[in-house]
Amino acid sequence: MNDLWIYVAVAAAVLVVGGAVVVARRSRGGPAPSAPAAPVAPAPATIDAPAPVAAPPSFRDRLARARGVFASATTGVLRRSAIDQSTWHDLEEAMLRADLGVKVTTSLLDSLRDRVKRREITDPAALISALRVDMASRLAGADRSLGFDASRGTPNIWLMVGVNGAGKTTSLAKIAAQQIAQGRSVLMAAGDTFRAAAGEQLETWATRTGAAIVRGAEGADPSSVVFDGVQSAAARNIDLVLADTAGRLQTNTNLMDELRKVRRVAEKAAGAVTEVLLVIDATTGQNGLVQARQFAEATQVTGVVLTKLDGSAKGGIVFAIETELGIPVKLVGLGETVADLARFEPEEFVSALFDE
């Protein structure tokens, strides 16, 4: 009978699960312990100076540092005089390594196999260029502009959403800097009231970029912070509210509900939500598609910001996100300074995968 305690736990579980249906609310619990925060360390000098917002960096400059996956595969493919089993194998591995995923990879390669069978493609070089064209065409035609429409009210609201650590706050800061450089007035709403010091982080960015900021207490309802931000912006005739939210895993239904509420409440004041930007880390694997699906369902995501693309990760999951969910990638993060945020260019993105 040694294991019987398990049934006791299960028994407890049964009742708790039952009760949970009625009383389920938030799972992050009550307010954070109110221990007084230690004095804030002065911001470091490392990246203190507001970076001049120069022309956004090109993909090539940044991505060139860590390519090679496709490059070495294509070199191998081109070395052989004919298309054979190893050709398909090399291409498949390269595509999988770029996080394109089994489904996208198989569908791209199957259509190429058909064309090889029909003798439309006969040599390795033609195969490679056909693959490049196919990949780029999967990303073609999307509207990647950031939605701003003053006729829908002042302010316009852009909401940043995503899992923990994707880079929401930093991306928000970069967007703020660029929008301010374009002559728009910007207010940051510090809707991440959960993570310790997230508000301080955003405040630092507000100071550096010259944006206004509205903050709530730690543990405050994020909807109310965003609402206050929108009202404050409307009163001061500020064009654009950039609303930060706490990172959350898409599996946490309570927190996803909280996000739905933020989206809803944001439009209760003046103005309209014209962008909901899902921030996805380029290192993310196949879970990225699940993230996009869940966040889109909860908040009507209008675009993806693909961050940390200056690292060795390829960000191939965006193929699945764009083709399966129809959510365009609008921006890419290519470095740590506020200037390192560029418009997503599909052609360049694909070229960069192939080029040496």
Add this chain to the structure above:
Amino acid sequence: MFESLSDRLGAVVGKLRNRGRLSAADVDEILGEIRTALLEADVNVTVVRNVLARIREKAVGVDVSKALDPAQQVVKIVHAELIGLLGGEALKITYASQPPTVVLMAGLQGSGKTTSAAKLASWFKKQGRQPMLVGADLQRPAAVEQLRVLGSQIGVPVFSAPGDPVETARLGLEEARRLGRNVLVVDTAGRLAIDAEMMDQVRRISETVQPRYTFLVVDAMTGQDAVTVAEAFNATLSIDGVILSKLDGDARGGAALSVKEVIGKPIAFAATGEKLDAFEQFHPDRMAGRILGMGDMLSLIEQAEQVFEKEEAEKTAKKLVSGKFTLDDFLDQLQQLKKMGPVQNVLGMLPGVGAQLKGAEIGDDQVQRTEAIIRSMTPEERENPSIINGSRRTRIAKGSGTQVQDVNRLVKQFGEMQKMMKQFGGRLPPR
């Protein structure tokens, strides 16, 4: 997290249930499915290739001689392979003879270093050590502030100084010696593996503080790049182990398998929730069982043993199956359950429960509410819930700050549980 992988393997194995033995063609078919499953779980392409080769060898070689049914054979082979892949034994933490024992945290931006640093410090505290945190992430705005807040939540002092991260780390080590703290956890800025300058900086921090353990924090959602990152950090810092973060999501966590296979270092800890105690030592053997859908029974047993008095548990269990289990006993069990960590995590470890819980959120507040309701009952009501009538219900609801429906539900569910447990009792083997 790994459910989908186990689902998939389950489907593959299900197909074989009706066959006699594994032919080479059967093996190929299974391997194809396993390959897709592993790739969709973000296991690195090269690692997948190696694993499949090993499984094929074993699967084809053993089949005809064994009496096991093919399904059992596949499970056994894949299970063994995954255990091997995940690292065999759990990493055993030992301490420096000359304190402090220094632990260095490193990883990409956003992988979860700062939170993991605090969780790790809290873990050391639970082991009876006196940890201190050093905030050497001077890059991300307010990172040090974040660490300070977390430090105050777990009651661990935090040291930081503006300026140069290497110098900050050195001063932190001095401070730890001065204060007699015997474990020092050093948080560093996130950095890209290909950023030579930043990698050199973390190498200098490492040389300065001479860590006993260097942990690479890897996001469970990481894709194919996990291998490149792990190799680069390992080359610079000589990693001792990996902390797998955000394992409470639904990412299948193939990165864990890849990293272990490629740098040969164990997954030391896993972070399984946002709360600061949702952090545990990683058990490769158990994780492999979890991948195969066996539930993480062993982890649960271990955690339970720490808090449940064994005899007490047996007594309660007897009561439960004989139908003499009262709401008082139930309240008692809830207390015990709470000691095991966040309720959702505990329940998630029970086999078969994980999937059913996917939709339901069971926070600790639900447990608290349930407790409040029971505490608002009189001893007679707890002994015999059937006497709870309308006016009693209203009183209990008022007393516990809940709704009458909540009280009703609890009473009803408790009755159902009692019934269910009696049936359990009939099926259990005699002692």
